[in-house]
Amino acid sequence: MELDDALADVAARSGGRLLRVAYQLTHDRVTAQDLVQDALLRVYGSLRRRGGAPDDWYAYLRRAVINEYVRTRRLRSNSEVVTDAVPDGPAGEAIEDRVVDREALWAALEVLSQRQRAVLVLRYYEGLPDGQIAAVLGCRDASVRSLASRGLATLRQLTGLAGADQETRI
Numbered sequence: 001m002e003l004d005d006a007l008a009d010v011a012a013r014s015g016g017r018l019l020r021v022a023y024q025l026t027h028d029r030v031t032a033q034d035l036v037q038d039a040l041l042r043v044y045g046s047l048r049r050r051g052g053a054p055d056d057w058y059a060y061l062r063r064a065v066i067n068e069y070v071r072t073r074r075l076r077s078n079s080e081v082v083t084d085a086v087p088d089g090p091a092g093e094a095i096e097d098r099v100v101d102r103e104a105l106w107a108a109l110e111v112l113s114q115r116q117r118a119v120l121v122l123r124y125y126e127g128l129p130d131g132q133i134a135a136v137l138g139c140r141d142a143s144v145r146s147l148a149s150r151g152l153a154t155l156r157q158l159t160g161l162a163g164a165d166q167e168t169r170i
Contacts, residue, residue, distance in 0.1 A: 010061065025066075119144055119147040122136060123148055130148075
């Protein structure tokens with residue numbers, strides 16, 4: 001199978017999963033679509049230059065999406081504006097309160113570094129073990145655990161769950 005056909009086939013089969021991973025990273029559908037598209041373009045150009053195809057297309061493309069997210073966040077990080085708005089404490093059980101909780105969590109996720117956010121998305125959304133996350137991000141297992149620990153601590157602090165019991169932690 002030719003590279004164009006192989007990439008089109010894998011994009012058709014795994015595009016939805018890649019888009020969901022990108023959405024978990026960006027929390028914006030249009031930005032997630034752009035992120036996946038840019039990652040696919042980079043992969044296509046790279047594979048055209050050097051030839052060959054990866055053994056596991058989905059893992060290869062997922063890593064490309066993560067790398068593209070980290071790259072674009074790094075480029076944009078100097079133009080971000082930090083605000084002093086802190087979310088209120090934990091909300092009740094009403095549907096409106098759950099929406100507020102979700103928005104507070106998304107706001108807290110925006111505060112995390114791109115590597116911390118990538119680790120949390122890969123661990124809790126994709127369900128990957130630390131070893132695979134380390135391979136995707138190009139770091140050691142201990143770094144993954146450290147990034148996850150610091151990211152979760154930041155989320156707990158920002159969402160008001162710092163004093164929560166173990167069962168209610170994120």
